[in-house]
Amino acid sequence: MLRGLFFIFFSTLLSFGQVINFAPLPTRPKEELLARHYPLLKYLEKKTNYKFEFVYIRDYDELLKALAEGKVQLISAGGLPYLKLKQIFPDAELVASFKNETGSNTYECVCFTSFHGPDNLKKVKGPIALTQRISVCGYFSANILLSSVKKDINKLEYKHFDSHKDVIHWVLSGKYEMGCAREDIIKSYKGYGLKVLGTTGPWPEFVIVANPQKLQRDKIEKIRKALLSIDPEEAKDLVEGKYGFAPAKDEDFEVIKKYEKYKQNF
Amino acid sequence: MRNTNRTFKETILVAVLLFVFMSFLTTLFVNYFTDKEIEIRLTTVTKKVETTFDTFFKTQEEAKLFYYLQLSSDKELIRIMRMAKSGTEKDLVRARAELFRHLWGFYQYLKQNKYVDQFHFVLPNNKSFLRFHQPDIYGDDLSKIRKTFVKANTEKKPQFGFELGVLASSMRFVFPLLSPEGEHLGAFEVSVGTYDIIKKIQQITPSAKVYMLIRDELVLKKVYEPFRQYFLQVPGLNGWRLEVPDRDITLLKQEDLNLLARVAKTTKLNQELATGKNFTLYAKVRGTPYEVTAIAFKEFDGDKVAAFLIYINPSQQIETIEEARKVYLMVGYFFNLLASILVYLILVNRKKLLESHRELEAITSSLGGAVVVYDAYGKVFFVNKSATEILGYSKEEIMGSVFHDLVHYHTGDVEHCPIYRAVLSGEKYDAEDSFIRKDGTLVSVYVSLRPLFLDNERVGGILNFYDIGDWKKKEEEVFQMAITDYLTGLYNRRYLETILKSAEDKANNRDITFSVIIIDIDNFKKINDTYGHNMGDKVLVAIADVLRNTLRISDIPARWGGEEFLVFLEQTNHDGAMALAERIRKGVEKTEVNGIKVTVSLGVAQHKKGDSYMETIERADMALYDAKKSGKNRVVLAQ
Numbered sequence: 001m002l003r004g005l006f007f008i009f010f011s012t013l014l015s016f017g018q019v020i021n022f023a024p025l026p027t028r029p030k031e032e033l034l035a036r037h038y039p040l041l042k043y044l045e046k047k048t049n050y051k052f053e054f055v056y057i058r059d060y061d062e063l064l065k066a067l068a069e070g071k072v073q074l075i076s077a078g079g080l081p082y083l084k085l086k087q088i089f090p091d092a093e094l095v096a097s098f099k100n101e102t103g104s105n106t107y108e109c110v111c112f113t114s115f116h117g118p119d120n121l122k123k124v125k126g127p128i129a130l131t132q133r134i135s136v137c138g139y140f141s142a143n144i145l146l147s148s149v150k151k152d153i154n155k156l157e158y159k160h161f162d163s164h165k166d167v168i169h170w171v172l173s174g175k176y177e178m179g180c181a182r183e184d185i186i187k188s189y190k191g192y193g194l195k196v197l198g199t200t201g202p203w204p205e206f207v208i209v210a211n212p213q214k215l216q217r218d219k220i221e222k223i224r225k226a227l228l229s230i231d232p233e234e235a236k237d238l239v240e241g242k243y244g245f246a247p248a249k250d251e252d253f254e255v256i257k258k259y260e261k262y263k264q265n266f
Numbered sequence: 267m268r269n270t271n272r273t274f275k276e277t278i279l280v281a282v283l284l285f286v287f288m289s290f291l292t293t294l295f296v297n298y299f300t301d302k303e304i305e306i307r308l309t310t311v312t313k314k315v316e317t318t319f320d321t322f323f324k325t326q327e328e329a330k331l332f333y334y335l336q337l338s339s340d341k342e343l344i345r346i347m348r349m350a351k352s353g354t355e356k357d358l359v360r361a362r363a364e365l366f367r368h369l370w371g372f373y374q375y376l377k378q379n380k381y382v383d384q385f386h387f388v389l390p391n392n393k394s395f396l397r398f399h400q401p402d403i404y405g406d407d408l409s410k411i412r413k414t415f416v417k418a419n420t421e422k423k424p425q426f427g428f429e430l431g432v433l434a435s436s437m438r439f440v441f442p443l444l445s446p447e448g449e450h451l452g453a454f455e456v457s458v459g460t461y462d463i464i465k466k467i468q469q470i471t472p473s474a475k476v477y478m479l480i481r482d483e484l485v486l487k488k489v490y491e492p493f494r495q496y497f498l499q500v501p502g503l504n505g506w507r508l509e510v511p512d513r514d515i516t517l518l519k520q521e522d523l524n525l526l527a528r529v530a531k532t533t534k535l536n537q538e539l540a541t542g543k544n545f546t547l548y549a550k551v552r553g554t555p556y557e558v559t560a561i562a563f564k565e566f567d568g569d570k571v572a573a574f575l576i577y578i579n580p581s582q583q584i585e586t587i588e589e590a591r592k593v594y595l596m597v598g599y600f601f602n603l604l605a606s607i608l609v610y611l612i613l614v615n616r617k618k619l620l621e622s623h624r625e626l627e628a629i630t631s632s633l634g635g636a637v638v639v640y641d642a643y644g645k646v647f648f649v650n651k652s653a654t655e656i657l658g659y660s661k662e663e664i665m666g667s668v669f670h671d672l673v674h675y676h677t678g679d680v681e682h683c684p685i686y687r688a689v690l691s692g693e694k695y696d697a698e699d700s701f702i703r704k705d706g707t708l709v710s711v712y713v714s715l716r717p718l719f720l721d722n723e724r725v726g727g728i729l730n731f732y733d734i735g736d737w738k739k740k741e742e743e744v745f746q747m748a749i750t751d752y753l754t755g756l757y758n759r760r761y762l763e764t765i766l767k768s769a770e771d772k773a774n775n776r777d778i779t780f781s782v783i784i785i786d787i788d789n790f791k792k793i794n795d796t797y798g799h800n801m802g803d804k805v806l807v808a809i810a811d812v813l814r815n816t817l818r819i820s821d822i823p824a825r826w827g828g829e830e831f832l833v834f835l836e837q838t839n840h841d842g843a844m845a846l847a848e849r850i851r852k853g854v855e856k857t858e859v860n861g862i863k864v865t866v867s868l869g870v871a872q873h874k875k876g877d878s879y880m881e882t883i884e885r886a887d888m889a890l891y892d893a894k895k896s897g898k899n900r901v902v903l904a905q
Contacts, residue, residue, distance in 0.1 A: 031513040038495050038515070056516060115363035169401060172363065173370035188402040192366060193359040 020215065020223075021072040023055040023063055024240070025081060025206060027131070027164045027182065030056045036239040037076075043238060047226035050219065058162055060132040064088060070214040074223070076206050076240075079256040080134045080263060085209065086250070095208040095220060096227040097248035098241060100184070105246040106202035109137035111145050111180040114171050115193035118178075121149045124197065126156035129167040129179035133160055136203050136256065139264040142180045145198035147262065168194070204252040208245075277617065281610035285602050292598035300591040307583055308546040308557070315559045315577055316544060322466055323437065326381065327426060330439035330456045333376070334424065337454065338444065342368055347387070347443055347451035350395055362396050362404065373398040376456065381466065383459025384436055387443075388415045389452045400433065411488045413567045414440040418453040427566030428573060432490045435460045435480055435509055435573055438566065460575075461512040467577065474579040475522050479506040479539070481572055484565070498523070502530035506539060506574070525551055525578060529558055542571040548584045555585035627651060636711075636733075639718065641726040644668045644689050656711070656733045658704035669729065673701040675708055685715065685729075692717035692724045698734060710735045751825035753803055754810035762824035765834055766879035773873045781843035781872040782879075783833040784886040785809070785850065788865045788898040790829035797862065802829075805859045809866065812853040817846065832883065840872035840903055847901040855899065865899035872904075 024037050034054050041052040055072050057063040060081050066072045068089035076098075077085060085092045097105040111121070118124055124146070131138035138160065143153045161167050164181035168189055171179035178197060186194060208227065210220045227245040235242050337343055346368060350361035365387060376382035377399075385398040392409040408415050411432065414425040422442040429438045436457040443451045464476040482505050485497045496515075497507035500523065508526065511517045528551045529535055538545045539560065546559040558578050565572035627650050630637040636653035640646045649664045657664070657673055664672065669689075676683045688695035695715040700708045711731040718726045749761030757765075772778040787793075787805060794802040806829065813823040813831060826832040833850075835843050847868040854866045869890030873882045889904035896902070 034515055035493065035495065035513065054515065114367070115360055116367070165402070169366075169370065172366045172401070174367040191359055191404050192363045192401070193356075 019051045019053050020074060020219070021053050021055045022074040022076075023057045023066060023072045024076045025060065025063065025078055026056070026058055026162060027135075027185070029163055029165060030058075032165070039238045040241045043230070043234060043241075044223060044226055048219070048222045050222075060134050067092065067209065067211050070211055073211050073215040074208060076208050078136045078206050079204050079253050080136050080140055082207055082209060083253055083256060084134055089211070091212055093210045093212045093220060094248040094250065095210050095224045096245040097207045097252065098205045099243040099246050100205060101243055103243065104202075105205040105248070105252075107205050108183040108199050108201035109141035109180055109203065110183045110186050110196050111142055111178055111198045111200075112168075112171065112186060112194045112196050113178050114174060115195070116174065117171075117195055118197070119195070121145055121151065121197045124151065124156070124178045126158060126178070127176050128153070128156055128158035129170045129176035130158050130160050131164055131167055131181060132162065133264050137164065137180050137182050137200075140259070140262050141200040142178075143262040143264070144200050144259060145180075148198070203256060204248075205246075207248045207252075274614075277610055277613045280613060281606045284609055285606035288602040288605065289599050292602060293595065296591060296594045296598060300587060300594070303587050304548060304584055307587065308548065311546040311557050311559055311581075312544050315546070315561060318467070318470060319561055319575070322463070326437065326458055327439065330441075331424070333456050334439075334441040338441075339446075343443075344445045344451065348445065348449070351390060351451050365396050366398075366401065369398065381458050381462040382456050383434075383462050384431070384455055384457040386455045386457070387452060388412075388419070388454065390419055390450055392416055392419055395452065403432075406432070414438045414455065415453050417567060418442045419450070422450060425566070428563035429566045430480060430484050430488045430572060432488065433493050434496070434513060435478060435563075437463065459512070460509055460573075461517075463575065464511055467575075471579060474577055475525060477522075477526055477576040477578070478509040478511075479503070479574045479576055480509050481505065481570070482507055484572055500530060501527045502536075503527070504536050509573075525556075526576065528552070529556070529578065533558065535560075539574055549578075550585075554580055555582065555588070557581040557584060623648065636731045638664070638669050638729045638731075639726060640669055640689070640729065642724065644670055644726075647726075653731075656703075656709060656731070657701060663704075673703075675700045675702045685713065688715050689727060689729075692727065699731075701731070709733055710738050751810075754806055754825050756810050756813065756831070757822060757824035759824060759826050759832070762822060762826070762832060762834060763879075765822055766883075769834065769836060770873070770877075770879040770882075774875060774877075777875070778837055779839060779873055780882075781835045781838045781840055781870060782882055782886050783835065783843055783847045783850065784826065784869045784871075784883065784890050785813075785831040785833070785847075785866050786868075786890055786894065787829040788867055788894075793862065793864070797860075801860060801862070805829075805862070805864050808857050808859045809854055809864070812857055813850065816849050816853045821846070832886075838872075840870060843870045843872060844901060844903055851899065851901055867893040867898050868901040869893055870901060870903045 022037070022041060024033050026033060028036070033056065037054060041054060044050070045052050057066055057072075063075055064077070064081060064085045065088070067075045067085065074095070099105050100107055113124070128142060130142060133139060139153065139158070142158070146153045146156075159176070161170060164185045167179040167181050168186065170176045171194075172189070172192055183199065210223070212220060227241070228247060230241065230244050232244070235244055343365070346361050346365045349357050350365070353361060369385070373385045376385060383399060387395040388408060389395050392407060392412070392415055394404050394406050394408055397403055412429065414427060414429050418425045418440045419442065422444065424442070425438065425440045427438055429436065436459050438455055438457045440453055440455040442453050445451060460478040464478065467476045468474060480497055485494060485507050489497060493513070496510040496513045498510060500508050503526070508523070529549045532551065533547055533549045535547065535558065538547060542562055544561050546557055549556045549558050556578050558576065561575045561577070562571045563573040563575065564570065626648065630650035630652065636656050637648070637650040638646055638653050639648035646664050646667055646669050649661055654661050654664065659672070670683070670686050674683060674685050680686050684695055684697065685699065687693070694717070695713065697713055699711055699713045701711050703709055710733070712734045714730040716728050716730075717724050718728050749757050751758045766782075769780045773780055787809060790802060790805065793805055806825070809831065810823070810825070813833065817823055817833060820836050822834040824832050824834070833846070835846065838846070847870045851866060851868055854864060857864060867890055869886040869888065869892070871882050871886035871889060873879070885904035889902040893900045893902040
C-alpha cells in the first residue's frame with residue numbers, strides 16, 4: 001500500500017517536470033507553423049496541465065527519426081510519413097486525426113501551374129517544384145497525376161522544397177512550371193490566378209502521433225481525450241485543429257498503401 | 267560611581283551620535299558624487315546607442331532611396347501596376363501574378379543581403395496588393411492601420427518612420443510609385459523589420475541582449491489576432507509587450523526573457539518607459555551588472571511613443587563605480603569611526619580633566635590660598651576661587667591672560683621684576699609682594715612660585731599666593747605692641763635702643779650727630795605713695811602727652827623705665843637739644859594732673875664721635891643726676 005503511494009507520488013512528480021515536445025510536419029515556413037500550432041499547444045497545456053514545447057524540424061525524415069528516438073514525444077504527420085514511421089518505429093501510436101473545414105478527416109493534393117503556365121498536365125515539361133520526398137502532396141501525387149497522362153515524372157526535371165508554400169512561391173516566380181501542394185494551402189493563393197492541373201485524394205488527414213515509450217499511456221490518453229473532446233467555442237480560437245479532431249486508426253491509411261507504387265524510392 | 271557611569275554613557279552617546287551624523291553626511295556626499303558619475307556614464311551610454319541607431323537608420327534610408335530610384339524607373343513594374351490600378355478583377359489577379367514573377371528574385375536578394383524584411387506593394391486605394399514577405403495575405407484595407415502608405419499615396423512623397431503593421435513592427439521606408447508621366451500607381455515599402463535591427467545591433471555588440479517592446483494598446487489595435495501571440499506579455503512589464511524576433515519563439519531564449527522580466531521587476535524600467543524618452547539605467551541581475559538602454563520610437567505621424575528598443579548590455583563600468591562607492595563609504599565610515607573614537611577619548615579626558623579641575627579647584631579653594639597655573643608663555647589655564655576672590659577678577663577674565671601683566675604691581679622695567687623673571691626662567695620664587703586688584707587697589711600677598719614639569723619638560727608654573735593684608739596689619743599691631751609702652755603709648759626702651767644703635771652707627775661712620783634727653787619725674791615716689799599708683803600712672807601719661815605735643819616730628823620719645831623718659835633727637839646738637847629740653851620742662855611744669863603739679867628734671871647729651879649710644883645716655887644720665895642734685899625741675903647739659 002505504502003509502496004503504491006510512493007510510486008504514485010514520484011510518478012506525479014516526474015510527470016509534472018516533463019516537457020512534451022511537439023514537432024509538426026513542416027508543410028509551411030517555420031514561423032507560420034509555429035503561429036498555427038501555438039494556440040493548439042496552449043489549449044493542450046490548459047486541458048492537460050502538461051507543458052508543451054514547439055520544436056521545428058525542417059526535414060520530414062528527421063522528424064520521424066526524432067519521434068522514434070524520443071527526442072520529441074509528439075508529431076503531426078501526413079499519410080506517407082506515418083506509414084514510413086510505422087516501418088522504422090512500429091510502436092508509434094496514433095493519437096487523433098485533424099478534421100477539415102467540412103468536418104471530415106481527409107484532404108486533397110493539387111498539382112497546379114501559374115497564371116502563365118500550361119493548361120493541362122500533358123503540356124507540362126518541367127521543371128516541377130515538389131514538397132518533401134515523403135510528402136503525400138509531393139512526388140507521390142505528382143507521379144499519380146502525371147502517370148495518369150502517361151508522363152514519367154522521372155524524365156522531367158524536379159526539385160524538392162521544404163514547404164508547400166515554398167513550392168507555390170517558386171511556381172509563381174516562374175522558375176518552375178508546375179508544383180503540387182495541399183489544396184487548402186493553394187486556396188489562399190487564389191488571388192494569383194493559379195491553374196489547377198489535377199487533384200489527388202482524398203487522403204487521410206494529418207494525424208498526431210505519439211511515442212508511447214517516452215510518453216506514458218495515461219498522458220497520451222489525456223491528450224487524446226483533450227483533442228477529441230474539443231469544444232467548438234474553444235476550437236474557434238485555434239488555427240490548426242480549429243475544425244476539431246477525429247479518432248485515428250491505422251486502417252485509415254490503407255488508401256495510401258494502394259498507391260504505394262507511386263511513392264518515390266529512396 | 268553613578269556619576270562616572272552616567273558620564274561614560276553620555277560620552278558614548280555623543281560619540282555614537284557623532285558617528286551616525288558624520289556617516290550620514292559621508293553617505294550623502296559619496297552618494298551624490300557617485301550618482302552623478304553614474305548619471306554621466308548612463309547619459310554617455312544613451313548617446314552612444316542613439317548614435318549607433320542614427321547611423322544605422324541613416325544608412326538604411328540612403329540604401330532604400332537607391333531602391334526607390336531603381337524601381338521607379340522599372341518600366342515593367344510601371345506597366346504591371348498600371349494594369350493593377352485600372353484593370354478588372356481578372357487584370358488584378360494577372361497583375362499580382364506578373365508582379366510576383368517580376369520581382370521575386372529581387373526580393374530574395376533584398377531579403378538575404380540588404381536588411382529588408384517587408385517588400386510590399388499597395389494600390390492607390392490603400393489596399394494591399396502584394397506582400398512578398400507574406401504573399402497569401404493580400405487585398406486587405408490598410409487605410410486605418412498603415413499611415414505611411416496613406417500618406418505616401420496622398421502626398422506622393424516618401425514616408426519614413428516606425429510603424430506597427432498587422433504582423434510585426436518595422437522601420438518603414440514607404441515610397442509613392444509614379445510613372446515617368448507622373449501617374450500615381452500606388453506605393454511600395456522596403457522596410458526593415460525589428461528583428462533585422464536587433465540582429466544588426468547584436469552584430470555590433472554580441473554581448474548585448476536586444477528587445478523590442480511595443481505599446482500594449484497598439485498591439486491590440488493593429489496586429490491581426492493570430493499574430494498577437496508574437497507579442498508576449500512579460501512579467502513585471504506594464505503596458506508593453508515584447509515582440510518575438512522574426513515571429514520565431516525559438517529565437518527567444520527563456521534566459522533572455524527572464525533577464526528582461528528581472529530588469530522590469532528590479533529597476534525603474536516601467537517608470538522610465540512611461541516618460542517616453544531615451545534613457546539608460548543600471549540593473550544588477552543575479553550578480554551581473556547591466557546597462558539597460560531604451561531607445562524610443564514614435565509612432566509614425568503621431569506624438570506617442572509606440573515602441574522602445576531595449577538594449578541590455580553587461581557592463582563593468584557601473585559596477586566599478588559602485589565598487590568605488592562602497593570603498594569610499596567604507597573608508598569614510600572607518601575615518602568617521604576613528605574620529606568618533608578620538609572625540610570620545612578627548613571628551614572622556616576632558617571630562618576627567620574637568621573633574622580633576624573641579625577637584626583641584628575644590629581642594630585649592632579649601633586651602634584658602636590662591637592658586638594660578640600658567641603655561642610656558644605665562645598664560646593662565648587654571649585659577650581657583652580664592653584667586654578670583656582676592657583679586658576681584660572673574661575666572662573668565664583671568665583664564666587665558668598673562669597673569670603677571672594682569673596683576674603684578676611693580677616699579678621699573680618689567681625685566682627686573684622678580685616674578686616676571688621667575689615665570690620666564692622657571693626658577694622658584696617666594697616673597698611678599700603686592701598685586702593690583704581689578705578695582706585698582708593693592709593687595710599684599712605672599713607669593714610662592716614653582717615651575718610645573720611634565721615628563722621632565724617645563725610646561726609652565728604654579729603661582730600660589732595668600733592675601734596677607736590682615737596678617738600684615740596684625741603683625742604691625744604686634745610690632746607696635748612690642749615697641750610701645752602700653753601705658754603711655756610712647757616707644758619702649760627696646761625699640762628706642764634699636765634706633766639709638768642705628769643712630770650710633772650713622773654718627774660714628776657718617777658724622778650724623780644726635781642728642782638724647784633723659785627725663786625723670788621729680789618726686790614720683792612721693793606721688794605714688796601719696797596718691798597711689800593710679801595717680802602715678804596718670805602722671806606718666808600726662809608727661810607722655812606733653813612730650814608728644816612738644817617734640818618735633820623727627821624726635822622719638824620713649825619710656826625708658828619707671829618714671830624715666832628718653833628722647834632721641836636725630837641730627838640735633840646739644841643746643842637744639844637743650845632748647846627742646848627746656849620746652850619740655852616748661853610744658854610739664856604747666857601741667858597739672860588731678861590738681862597735682864608735677865615737674866621733671868632733664869639731662870641732655872650730644873653724641874660724641876666714637877661713643878656708643880649708651881655712653882651718650884650715661885652722660886645724659888649724669889647730667890640728670892646733676893639736675894636732680896641741684897634742685898630738680900631743671901635741665902642740665904652733660905659735659
